[in-house]
Amino acid sequence: MKNADLYVTALVVRPGERKANVTPKRAVGVLHLPLDRAQRKLALTVTAPEKMRPKQPLKLKIVAKNADGSVPKQVHVLVSAVDVGILNITSYATPDPFASLFGRKQYGADQLDIYGQLIEAGQGRLASMAFGGDALAKGGKRPDTSVTIVALQSAPVTLNEAGEGEVSVDIPDFNGELRVMAQAWTDDRYGMAEAKTVVAAPIIAELSTPRFLAGGDQTSIALDVSNLSGTAQKLDVKISAEGQLSIPGGDQSKPLQLKQGQRVTLKVPVLAQGGLGQGKIKVLVEGLDLPGENLPAFTREWTVGVRPAYPAMLKHYRATLNDQTWSLPDGALEAFEPAGRQALLSLSSRPPLNLGEQIRALKAYPYGCLEQTASGLYPSLYADTATLKRLGLTGEPDAERKRKVEIGIERLLGMQRYNGSFGLWGSDSDEEYWLTAYVTDFLLRARDQGFAVPADSLKKANERLLRYLQDVGQIQVNYSQNAEHTRFAVQAYAGLMLSRSQQAPLAALRSLFDRRSDARSGLPLVQLAVALEKMGDKPRADLALTAGLAVGRKNEWLADYGSSLRDQALILALLEENDIAKEKRDERLFALADEVAASRYLSTQESNSLFLAGRNLLGKPEKDWTASIASGTETRELSNKQPGLKLDGALLGSPLTVHNQGSEPLYQQLTVSGYPTQAPPAGGENLSIRREYLSLSGAPLNIGALKTGQLVLVHLEIGAKQRVPDALVVDLLPAGLELENQNLAQSSASLEDASEEVKTIRESMENAGIKHQEYRGDRYVAALDIDGNRSVHLLYLARAVTPGTYRVPPPQVESMYRPNWQALGDAPAQMVVKGK
Structure with missing residues (x-):
């Protein structure tokens, strides 16, 4: 027998008997029949160092034996090294090819009958109908955690004639525990093994930052510095910022004296610049002294995404040029943040x-x-x-x-x-x-x-x-x-x-x-x-x-x-x-x-x-034409072969002019896009949106004095004069808040004991015509069908997490397919989160 899915089944049927009130019965027995495949299992061992440093090769020794102790031939091995923290999220088990091929398989037969639907014979009376129900209250999901994901895999290797081999895996800048997983196979034998290795630098520096920041936000980042070198250390820590992050007062330098095993937390103020992009925090640690080693300065860097605090803005400039020059109006670019500002120029006959x-x-x-x-x-x-x-x-x-x-x-x-x-x-x-x-x-x-x-x-x-x-x-x-x-x-x-x-x-x-x-x-x-x-x-x-x-x-x-x-x-x-x-x-x-x-x-x-x-x-030919653009100190030529040009950086400056160098008319389209320097005014067409921040009791919150860890209930009220079946609501989060959960019913902070006012809003939300909801890292999104002349209510839960002062984006709603129907809501200037 070759199959691994063998079962012994027994079916017993007892006939019914009307005179004795005996109902027909049947019983089914299923017994898995395992086959002895022990001779096809490889005994695999992986030897890994108990501890190592980052940015070094992880060297592993692998030995394979047959079940009888003999040496197998042509053994191939695949090795992976994965962060244990990632594996623990899903309780991931090391794959075992032997168990997958020869382990117990699902019973492969379907047996269908109606014995289970028979009503037991007896002297009982007919039952009356009863109504009611119960639901299992599920616990909230794990909160999202920002981690450095390390999941490495080597190319398959073949062991030598003695059944031995070495594998090397390059480990990046990572501190934590790795699970080493190895799967081995020959033409007819299979096996697996695992080991663990702790990766730890002599000095560990970890930075806690918000998931993102918006232009104008001010926050305090926490840098944890730990000494695991085995001896006391006298260090000099330098912290700098670049890109769209800056440190008020300039780069900071702090001397530290750390005992073995000691950890110190440094707080550094950070300011986010406007526009769309990224900022970096860099840490340089000097002075590490280990006997017999000449170590370079220790460096690490972290990237933080910076997004605008306000919705994007477009301005269109159209003109017909007849052997003439067109100029961008004075001050047109000043309404945009410099970072992320760009334009697209198109000319055509x-x-x-x-x-x-x-x-x-x-x-x-x-x-x-x-x-x-x-x-x-x-x-x-x-x-x-x-x-x-x-x-x-x-x-x-x-x-x-x-x-x-x-x-x-x-x-x-x-x-x-x-x-x-x-x-x-x-x-x-x-x-x-x-x-x-x-x-x-x-x-x-x-x-x-x-x-x-x-x-x-x-x-x-x-x-x-x-x-x-x-x-x-x-x-x-x-x-x-x-x-x-x-x-x-x-x-x-x-x-x-x-x-x-x-x-x-x-x-x-x-x-x-x-x-x-x-x-x-x-x-x-x-x-x-x-x-x-x-x-x-x-x-x-x-x-x-x-x-x-x-x-x-x-x-x-x-x-x-x-x-x-x-x-x-x-x-x-x-x-x-x-x-x-x-x-x-x-x-x-x-x-x-x-x-x-x-x-x-x-x-x-x-x-x-x-x-x-x-x-x-x-693809259709145009008549030949040429034109020129002058922007600041830059100039470019355009023609029917190159009719479009992207403008950004130094090429998008003031004054900006476009000149048609021919006599035939040219159609010009210049679209300037970017993000406003000031909050746009509230208002809209057909639609309206209002937002309020509440406590779980339903009382308005003073968002100028939130505490870290405090729950914030966000209530959105959306109205429409005419029906909008394709409404899209987008509420950008201030950077100091994180969405608490993707499902209020399963939130780790239960709203079952909330005030009657909050329960009323929740009941209204159930009738809001919600087609789709998304809980993203920096925003809440909902697609709705809104009837005319009535309001719908949305509710989601967030938590204040990082101390700082943050800009508050306005809530938005628009019709996806009649985009002139849109609205912005009022928003306070800033939100302040204070540490406990």
Whole structure:
């Protein structure tokens, strides 16, 4: 016998007997039958040093023996060294190949019967119904801990003829305990062993910092210095900062006298500079004296991310240059923090769609629902390094770009539901009908570009689209200001996708054509026209195209994630990609450029649609033109071959001028982006948001006098005049706070005993229409469906952790697909956390 999953089973059945009130019974016995595989187990030993220093090779000796003590042949060994602290988080056990191959396996048979459903015969009475329940109160999750992750693995090695070998693993700058894990194998034998090594420097310096800081924050970092050298030491510790961190009063130097085993904590004030970037804290320890050793100065450094305290800001400057010079208005750059400030200049002899800015916005969008994930991947799918360079952008290497698309495909497929459709935030989200077609569109394009897309996933998606096309009842519209259009738009997009592979039933497309009056936008009519033409019905295709090019879109929510700008951009993309209506394209390009110029904010749908509309134009020749830009003391030349330029650093200064060196008009688009130096004013359109900080009793907290360890209850109230089904709430944390838990119901600080006021807010939160929540390291995020003329309430728990004075960002809410609907709330100037 070769299997390791052998079981002996017994089934005993007792028949029933009506006269004696005996119910039929059965019993099942299962006994695992282990086989003796001891002769196939390798006895492996790993010898590791009990203690070593960081930044040195960890040298291991490995010896393998057979079960009978003989020496095995051709033994291969794989060695790993991992921080024990990381392994303990999940109680990770060292992998054992012998147990995996020859250990007990799951019983491989399913036995199905209904004996367990039989009611015991007897003289009992019928039971009455009873109601009630109980729930297991789970403890809170472990708090997030910042650790240095050490997980190292050597290349496999082969032991010598004596069954012995040595392996060396380079250990980085790390202090702690490592578990050394080794797995060994031959052609027919397997084994494992483990050992532990303590890594400790003679002098250990560890820094405690906040997870992040915002520009203007002032905090105190704690540097712990421990002497494990074995003798008393007289040290000189120098602490410096660089990047976007500074130490008020300059670098600090502190003399220390430490006994063996003594630890001292040094407090150092730190100030974060404005903008987006990183700061470093560097520590230099001199004076370490060990007998017989000449040791260099001990150095360590830590990086702290610095983010702006306020939301990003964009300013657009558009102009038509006719043999003239344009100048940036005086003082335009002063509203931005210097760190993170940049601009993108685009010139063209055609009406501009500002493709560089659309790509930048798509790549920078930080929240990843289904639509945003797919839209953000299109530039990586179609825009290579050369294209990005023409637009003034720095592109990643092609290998990295392709890997980004592959990861994106995996993420999208992770949101595919059981029936082939897709969910907005995951596979357990509600079905998204229009987005199912949109994501399938992307997956088909990715496959055509040579990326691996699982055929089964595409088959399931296409089968779902076919159901949409053939049965309008499959499309359940939750909210739309015109449900007939919504269903028509889903079916038209489904038909377009299926027609690519000649799978769209012509009868279904013609039936949809007969309902063309349901359309409240030209986009689904043009999609239907392309599908009809691909399936061979040219007359109806021409009629649908004519109708589609004549229909505009009103400012309505139609549950297809669209807008007038999005629809016009995708129509132009369809005309370009399918080479139809050539005489209409220039006219529509001019109209689309005017609509872009009139739009202050764009959704990811709109940005990607503009990218798709404009990407084919990049390859079309322009008339030769040249222009120059002068910024501060820098000058650059632009032309039709290099129409875009990124401006930052010394290249983004004042005065800034752009000059058209030819006689033909040039369309200029300059977008300046960055972070404001001052808090933006509260207010907004259609939406409103208010935040308050409460104690667990529901009383307002004085955030100017918080104590470390104090719990802070954050209450957000969001209102809308008109319904917003795609609201996104973002509340950036002050750097002195950390989110307490990702689930209030399982929080380590229970709210069950909170005040009645807090319980009322919690009950309101249950009816808030929450679609998705994220608890990130520096922010709380929630996606909501907000009804018009009512408020919804959100609640989350944070804890004051690090003493200091911190800027307080304003709370934000926006409609993801009508981005002009957004609001900022009021925020106090600062939060002060004091040590206990």
